[in-house]
Amino acid sequence: MLQSQLFSKAQKKVPQEEKSINAQLLIRAGFIDKLMAGVYSYLPLGFKVLKKIENIIRSEMDNIGAQEVFLPVLHPKHLWQQTNRWRYPEMFKLKSRLNKEYSLGWTHEEIITPLVQKFISSYKELPVYVYQIQDKFRDELRAKAGLLRATEFIMKDLYSFHQDEEDLDEYYQKVKNAYLKIFKRCGIGEGIYLTLASGGTFSKYSHEFQVITPSGEDTVYLCLKCKLGINKEIIKEEKFRCPQCENKKLEIKKAIEAGNIFKLKEKFSQPFGFFFKDERGKEKSVLMGCYGIGLGRLMGTIVEVYHDEKGIIWPIEISPFQVHLIEIRGKNLKIKKTAQKLYKDLEKKKIEILYDDRIDKSPGEKFAEADLIGIPLRVVISERTLTKNCLEIKERKKQQINLIKTKEFSQFLKKFFKKEY
Amino acid sequence: MLQSQLFSKAQKKVPQEEKSINAQLLIRAGFIDKLMAGVYSYLPLGFKVLKKIENIIRSEMDNIGAQEVFLPVLHPKHLWQQTNRWRYPEMFKLKSRLNKEYSLGWTHEEIITPLVQKFISSYKELPVYVYQIQDKFRDELRAKAGLLRATEFIMKDLYSFHQDEEDLDEYYQKVKNAYLKIFKRCGIGEGIYLTLASGGTFSKYSHEFQVITPSGEDTVYLCLKCKLGINKEIIKEEKFRCPQCENKKLEIKKAIEAGNIFKLKEKFSQPFGFFFKDERGKEKSVLMGCYGIGLGRLMGTIVEVYHDEKGIIWPIEISPFQVHLIEIRGKNLKIKKTAQKLYKDLEKKKIEILYDDRIDKSPGEKFAEADLIGIPLRVVISERTLTKNCLEIKERKKQQINLIKTKEFSQFLKKFFKKEY
Numbered sequence: 001m002l003q004s005q006l007f008s009k010a011q012k013k014v015p016q017e018e019k020s021i022n023a024q025l026l027i028r029a030g031f032i033d034k035l036m037a038g039v040y041s042y043l044p045l046g047f048k049v050l051k052k053i054e055n056i057i058r059s060e061m062d063n064i065g066a067q068e069v070f071l072p073v074l075h076p077k078h079l080w081q082q083t084n085r086w087r088y089p090e091m092f093k094l095k096s097r098l099n100k101e102y103s104l105g106w107t108h109e110e111i112i113t114p115l116v117q118k119f120i121s122s123y124k125e126l127p128v129y130v131y132q133i134q135d136k137f138r139d140e141l142r143a144k145a146g147l148l149r150a151t152e153f154i155m156k157d158l159y160s161f162h163q164d165e166e167d168l169d170e171y172y173q174k175v176k177n178a179y180l181k182i183f184k185r186c187g188i189g190e191g192i193y194l195t196l197a198s199g200g201t202f203s204k205y206s207h208e209f210q211v212i213t214p215s216g217e218d219t220v221y222l223c224l225k226c227k228l229g230i231n232k233e234i235i236k237e238e239k240f241r242c243p244q245c246e247n248k249k250l251e252i253k254k255a256i257e258a259g260n261i262f263k264l265k266e267k268f269s270q271p272f273g274f275f276f277k278d279e280r281g282k283e284k285s286v287l288m289g290c291y292g293i294g295l296g297r298l299m300g301t302i303v304e305v306y307h308d309e310k311g312i313i314w315p316i317e318i319s320p321f322q323v324h325l326i327e328i329r330g331k332n333l334k335i336k337k338t339a340q341k342l343y344k345d346l347e348k349k350k351i352e353i354l355y356d357d358r359i360d361k362s363p364g365e366k367f368a369e370a371d372l373i374g375i376p377l378r379v380v381i382s383e384r385t386l387t388k389n390c391l392e393i394k395e396r397k398k399q400q401i402n403l404i405k406t407k408e409f410s411q412f413l414k415k416f417f418k419k420e421y
Numbered sequence: 422m423l424q425s426q427l428f429s430k431a432q433k434k435v436p437q438e439e440k441s442i443n444a445q446l447l448i449r450a451g452f453i454d455k456l457m458a459g460v461y462s463y464l465p466l467g468f469k470v471l472k473k474i475e476n477i478i479r480s481e482m483d484n485i486g487a488q489e490v491f492l493p494v495l496h497p498k499h500l501w502q503q504t505n506r507w508r509y510p511e512m513f514k515l516k517s518r519l520n521k522e523y524s525l526g527w528t529h530e531e532i533i534t535p536l537v538q539k540f541i542s543s544y545k546e547l548p549v550y551v552y553q554i555q556d557k558f559r560d561e562l563r564a565k566a567g568l569l570r571a572t573e574f575i576m577k578d579l580y581s582f583h584q585d586e587e588d589l590d591e592y593y594q595k596v597k598n599a600y601l602k603i604f605k606r607c608g609i610g611e612g613i614y615l616t617l618a619s620g621g622t623f624s625k626y627s628h629e630f631q632v633i634t635p636s637g638e639d640t641v642y643l644c645l646k647c648k649l650g651i652n653k654e655i656i657k658e659e660k661f662r663c664p665q666c667e668n669k670k671l672e673i674k675k676a677i678e679a680g681n682i683f684k685l686k687e688k689f690s691q692p693f694g695f696f697f698k699d700e701r702g703k704e705k706s707v708l709m710g711c712y713g714i715g716l717g718r719l720m721g722t723i724v725e726v727y728h729d730e731k732g733i734i735w736p737i738e739i740s741p742f743q744v745h746l747i748e749i750r751g752k753n754l755k756i757k758k759t760a761q762k763l764y765k766d767l768e769k770k771k772i773e774i775l776y777d778d779r780i781d782k783s784p785g786e787k788f789a790e791a792d793l794i795g796i797p798l799r800v801v802i803s804e805r806t807l808t809k810n811c812l813e814i815k816e817r818k819k820q821q822i823n824l825i826k827t828k829e830f831s832q833f834l835k836k837f838f839k840k841e842y
Binding site for chain 2: 005006007008009033035036039040041042043044046047050065067068069070071072073074075076089092093094096097098100104111115116118119120125128130135137139141151152
């Protein structure tokens with residue numbers, strides 16, 4: 001894409017009340033725009049990242065046999081009354097002109113459970129795995145963490161339906177592994193700790209996926225023996241020892257929750273009377289699991305983890321572009337031609353490239369913006385590189401600038417992508 | 422996909438109050454589920470169609486240089502007050518716990534105009550084309566037309582920003598052509614009439630894309646000389662003659678509106694004070710166009726146009742699958758093996774295939790369901806086809822059933838896809 005065509009632009013100012021690193025950098029770099037507290041628009045760059053995260057999640061959900069659906073935002077009151085959750089204070093409520101009462105979905109158990117129930121009555125039809133990627137809404141009193149805790153946010157929520165605990169356990173493991181793959185592909189595989197959290201009424205533990213990072217809002221106790229995180233609530237119950245190995249040497253770290261998985265068991269099948277007939281014709285409650293990832297939250301988390309004082313440093317698989325080509329034109333028109341040719345060649349090879357073809361920006365401004373936007377590889381064509389038949393190469397996460405022969409660039413790229421993906 | 426795995430199932434019953442053909446067939450065939458009046462869930466089959474429509478629209482929008490964004494559903498009151506549209510009765514309104522007032526977006530001029538305004542101040546930065554695909558909400562008093570007039574619906578809305586009328590006109594034409602391409606790819610190119618409609622305050626005409634079909638809710642007057650539709654309002658003003666050629670022999674037809682395009686001109690740039698500096702440094706209002714297509718509405722329209730008494734007849738490019746493979750097993754296990762092999766071979770070739778591997782359904786039930794679901798090509802493997810080294814082939818839109826040699830199937834498919842796409 002030509003950077004001159006991009007309608008959104010990098011900015012120096014951010015809204016004063018925006019305190020979080022993720023929102024500050026994403027707004028300054030032109031990925032998102034703040035409409036009001038907790039509510040953001042995704043601009044073209046941000047939308048590209050969002051789509052990449054979405055596609056990673058979708059492919060890993062499909063890999064574990066989940067079927068994608070799309071459930072409404074507007075929910076009828078009676079379903080939420082049935083589970084006694086209509087009173088949830090964070091839930092937005094509204095009325096139609098005819099005085100019908102709705103809520104805006106902040107989760108979808110109340111919709112998916114009776115929906116799947118319509119089609120399933122026998123053990124032969126179980127298990128079922130269903131997911132969606134959809135807007136959700138939560139009436140936050142203080143929405144101050146940028147994309148980490150938004151009022152309107154995009155979630156992937158997966159729900160699984162089983163005939164017994166063994167089957168639920170097995171799928172729960174599969175989802176755990178799928179989540180680890182998702183986070184790895186999003187570049188935060190290293191910092192992720194599977195973390196024990198409270199399971200509510202129905203299960204001893206649920207699991208959070210906590211990313212260790214200094215700006216994290218959660219506190220996690222790490223057992224390095226088990227490679228396990230333990231959250232605050234649990235660690236108090238367990239008297240500050242690891243519930244798995246009883247280790248008392250735990251490291252205290254700040255972290256951000258990037259996803260969570262729950263065994264709901266009968267929590268929702270009971271109030272909806274969702275039963276099935278087992279092999280012997282006996283009626284039993286369906287057992288459920290639910291598994292969430294916030295897409296915008298994940299994007300915000302990645303920015304919190306990968307940035308420096310100059311800007312964002314995107315992991316390659318979710319970067320809006322793979323290569324940032326910068327033309328430092330000067331008066332030599334041959335520079336433009338060389339840059340245009342490289343741009344076309346790379347596009348033909350299906351490499352995603354942002355080409356800074358702007359003529360009203362100084363080299364310094366262009367470099368500063370490139371650092372702010374954070375594409376993994378910067379390639380510069382200038383008077384100097386041209387005379388040497390070279391390209392100037394800089395990886396966003398490194399300091400070093402290299403000149404490489406133009407004819408060797410294709411080989412270099414292959415190696416670079418191999419290393420990064 | 423294995424049909425035995427599909428959690429949604431074809432049904433004989435539909436909700437009593439569901440009068441529209443599109444909702445009846447889509448619910449019976451398991452594409453959508455009705456949550457409440459005007460609010461539907463997309464089940465796996467329906468979601469696949471939705472995604473195909475989305476991808477067609479996205480590719481045609483990208484082709485005319487539009488940049489994709491994702492704008493919030495929750496809108497702050499003050500922006501809608503600025504354009505004097507806060508009182509719009511179909512707009513859902515709600516309050517937060519802190520008494521902040523929001524509306525749910527039913528269109529996004531109030532969001533996109535001040536957003537683009539943040540980045541654009543000079544003629545050099547114009548034109549700008551921005552679109553999104555997002556949920557929208559309208560508080561309908563009577564939501565009775567299935568996906569054609571839903572309370573919650575998915576829209577593609579494109580907005581364009583220009584420095585003068587000439588530039589707006591030129592892009593308006595481009596969008597018109599892109600829309601015709603979209604409708605052609607969705608299989609309704611033949612029945613589409615570009616139709617003159619009222620332009621509101623700022624423009625003599627806007628354009629609707631009307632699909633002629635007996636169940637249509639709109640009345641359109643067709644001038645066959647101009648290949649132009651004229652809507653009710655306009656035809657009355659023009660005293661029942663074609664505004665282009667003055668032809669008085671007009672055909673009256675029922676139609677469904679599948680999309681519309683408007684020249685907004687200064688309607689929104691004025692209240693937001695969205696000005697730019699022209700080449701001479703003079704301040705001028707930005708001129709806008711807006712261009713909508715409802716994705717679910719389009720899906721419903723296609724069903725209204727393409728169905729028979731047995732079910733839906735999907736055009737191939739938006740069909741959930743390209744081939745419906747049906748195994749009539751009987752007692753011969755070789756039938757299953759042959760079907761499985763064909764299924765795998767076709768999947769390898771990236772052909773999308775629904776494989777009816779269910780053993781608890783009679784051949785009659787399987788055929789009836791296949792007709793209801795409406796995939797363009799049905800392939801049957803049975804005792805009879807096996808002994809003849811054949812496959813039984815039936816196109817959904819034809820009556821005729823043919824046997825073809827198994828080894829000739831690949832050739833047949835190529836020809837079939839060439840004809841259909």
